[in-house]
Amino acid sequence: MDNVMTPVPSSKTSATHDLWQHFRLLAMRTIYFGSGLVIAGSGLYSLLASNWLAGLALLCVSSGFFIIGFLYRNELAPQWINFLVICCLGTLVSVSMKSAGILGVYWMYPILAMVFFMFDKTIFVLVIMLIYALFAAVIYQVLPFDYAWRVAVSMLVLIGVGAAFLVMMSSMQKRLFAAAATDSLTGCYKREYLSDFVQAAVEKAMKQKQPLALVQIDMDSFQALNDRYGYLLGDKVLAETARRLLNVAREGDCVIRSNGAEFIAIFPNTTFEEATELANEMLDRIRLEPYAVKSLTVTVTASGGLALYRARQHWSEWLEAADAALFQAKSQGRNRLKVAQ
Numbered sequence: 001m002d003n004v005m006t007p008v009p010s011s012k013t014s015a016t017h018d019l020w021q022h023f024r025l026l027a028m029r030t031i032y033f034g035s036g037l038v039i040a041g042s043g044l045y046s047l048l049a050s051n052w053l054a055g056l057a058l059l060c061v062s063s064g065f066f067i068i069g070f071l072y073r074n075e076l077a078p079q080w081i082n083f084l085v086i087c088c089l090g091t092l093v094s095v096s097m098k099s100a101g102i103l104g105v106y107w108m109y110p111i112l113a114m115v116f117f118m119f120d121k122t123i124f125v126l127v128i129m130l131i132y133a134l135f136a137a138v139i140y141q142v143l144p145f146d147y148a149w150r151v152a153v154s155m156l157v158l159i160g161v162g163a164a165f166l167v168m169m170s171s172m173q174k175r176l177f178a179a180a181a182t183d184s185l186t187g188c189y190k191r192e193y194l195s196d197f198v199q200a201a202v203e204k205a206m207k208q209k210q211p212l213a214l215v216q217i218d219m220d221s222f223q224a225l226n227d228r229y230g231y232l233l234g235d236k237v238l239a240e241t242a243r244r245l246l247n248v249a250r251e252g253d254c255v256i257r258s259n260g261a262e263f264i265a266i267f268p269n270t271t272f273e274e275a276t277e278l279a280n281e282m283l284d285r286i287r288l289e290p291y292a293v294k295s296l297t298v299t300v301t302a303s304g305g306l307a308l309y310r311a312r313q314h315w316s317e318w319l320e321a322a323d324a325a326l327f328q329a330k331s332q333g334r335n336r337l338k339v340a341q
């Protein structure tokens with residue numbers, strides 16, 4: 001056991017695990033600069049055709065796109081800015097359809113595709129419906145009915161394919177994160193995510209004014225078990241221990257393998273009494289049920305350090321408090337739960 005656990009504050013937040021958000025940022029940069037270039041090109045074309053007013057207006061709009069692209073090159077722009085961008089693009093395409101008819105229609109498809117990257121799930125459906133309604137209204141005005149309904153249906157197909165793509169991306173991202181974040185032996189979260197989970201739990205508890213607790217559990221004399229029965233048996237015991245801990249953990253609790261033979265369970269929205277009960281239950285599951293590995297049956301014990309989160313405490317101090325309590329449990333003879341003072 002480490003005497004004092006000092007987790008390195010991680011610069012990673014949950015958001016950076018979010019591959020989709022990262023992908024969106026890249027896509028948005030391409031959209032702002034790409035649209036800016038296309039609009040600038042149309043502006044120059046209008047100027048060459050001596051259409052001064054349209055040319056200057058398009059050049060102004062394209063500069064706006066470049067400025068937004070530059071300002072939000074490292075973070076996602078607020079939703080209202082993207083709403084302005086999409087309204088602007090929607091208007092340009094509608095005007096283009098009015099003047100060029102069917103030739104303007106081709107621009108609708110990339111604009112619809114852009115909406116998938118521009119908005120959060122919450123308002124995405126609303127925006128895509130608005131843009132679809134706008135385009136449908138314009139195509140019914142500028143195209144013969146026979147063309148118009150076909151274009152309207154093809155837009156719906158594009159929206160359906162895009163929505164299926166979004167759902168698949170989201171489920172793939174969840175699976176990838178689970179595979180990358182969990183330890184292959186135990187199925188618990190890896191230590192490198194400890195600070196992320198602890199910080200997220202603290203932030204949530206402070207925001208919702210809920211009690212929060214964690215227990216640090218370390219197998220007793222695990223070195224001796226490895227020496228006596230071999231590392232492979234030790235592995236099986238660790239895997240079975242994790243299974244037992246996860247069985248006690250409730251929905252919303254988080255179990256992390258924080259070191260070789262050490263686990264941390266975070267209990268959100270849990271009072272001191274409830275956390276003590278859960279921690280004791282975890283230790284009981286380890287000590288009371290012998291481990292059957294092949295033809296062997298071994299009995300193991302574990303020690304635990306329980307700490308309730310105290311208001312304004314830094315998350316690393318909270319972890320240190322649990323570690324100090326665990327150290328006390330070990331010093332006092334192991335196989336017991338101690339509570340941080």
Ligand SMILES: Nc1nc2c(ncn2[C@@H]2O[C@H](COP(=O)(O)OP(=O)(O)OP(=O)(O)O)[C@@H](O)[C@H]2O)c(=O)[nH]1
Nearest residue numbers: 001218219220221222223224226231234235260261
């Ligand atoms: N089988 C197995 N053993 C591991 C693994 N990771 C770490 N260990 C062993 O776990 C043991 C942890 O030992 P410590 O926690 O330092 O000490 P201990 O022997 O458990 O004694 P106390 O913690 O003081 O009760 C070490 O012998 C490590 O080699 C693993 O993945 N598999």
